[in-house]
Amino acid sequence: xxxxxxxxxxxxxxxxxxxxxxxxxxxxxxxxxxxxxxxxxxxxxxxxxxxxxxxxxxxxxxxxxxxxxxxxxxxxxxxxxxxxxxxxxxxxxxxxxxxxxxxxxxxxxxxxxxxxxxxxxxxxxxxxxx
Numbered sequence: 001x002x003x004x005x006x007x008x009x010x011x012x013x014x015x016x017x018x019x020x021x022x023x024x025x026x027x028x029x030x031x032x033x034x035x036x037x038x039x040x041x042x043x044x045x046x047x048x049x050x051x052x053x054x055x056x057x058x059x060x061x062x063x064x065x066x067x068x069x070x071x072x073x074x075x076x077x078x079x080x081x082x083x084x085x086x087x088x089x090x091x092x093x094x095x096x097x098x099x100x101x102x103x104x105x106x107x108x109x110x111x112x113x114x115x116x117x118x119x120x121x122x123x124x125x126x127x128x129x130x
Contacts, residue, residue, distance in 0.1 A: 003042065003043065003046035003051075006040070006042045006043035006046065007121060007124060009035075009039040010037075010039040010117050010121065011117070011121070013035040014032075014033070014114060014117050017029045017030075017031075017033040017109070017110055017113060021103075021106045021107065024103075026094075026100065026101045026103060026105065026106035027094035027095070027100055027101050028094070029101075030087075030090045030091055030093070030101055030105065031091050031094050031095060033090075033091075033106075033109040033110055033112075034084075034087040034088055034091035034109070034113070036113050036116075036117050037084055037087050037112075037113050037116045037117060038062060038084065038087075040117045040120040040121065041120070043120065043121075044066070044120045044124060045065055045066060045069070047124055050065055050069060059088060063084045063085055066080075067084075076123065077116075077119060077120070080115075080116055083116050087112065087113065090105065090109055
């Protein structure tokens with residue numbers, strides 16, 4: 001499985017999430033914000049040669065390994081310890097509950113996703129320079 005496209009997937013999903021928020025599509029915003037974070041986590045795991053044993057990349061696997069390797073062990077992204085899990089809960093609400101999310105929730109999700117994705121992409125860019 002190729003992991004080289006996950007940085008671009010993260011960027012695209014963050015851009016789409018921002019557009020959705022600006023245009024009042026708050027459930028779609030929260031969905032795409034989560035996937036921006038998820039794909040950036042996959043990208044940084046792959047960059048450090050941390051791969052799942054199966055071909056399917058499970059959300060729980062990504063969350064667990066991201067926290068284990070980047071929050072607990074080397075504390076590179078310790079402030080993001082709960083971000084992925086929290087974002088998935090919001091995404092699940094957006095995708096599977098009948099009520100619509102509001103602008104406040106979407107703005108919170110965008111803010112956290114932007115912080116998360118940009119920090120990881122900066123780290124990956126720094127790794128590329130060496």
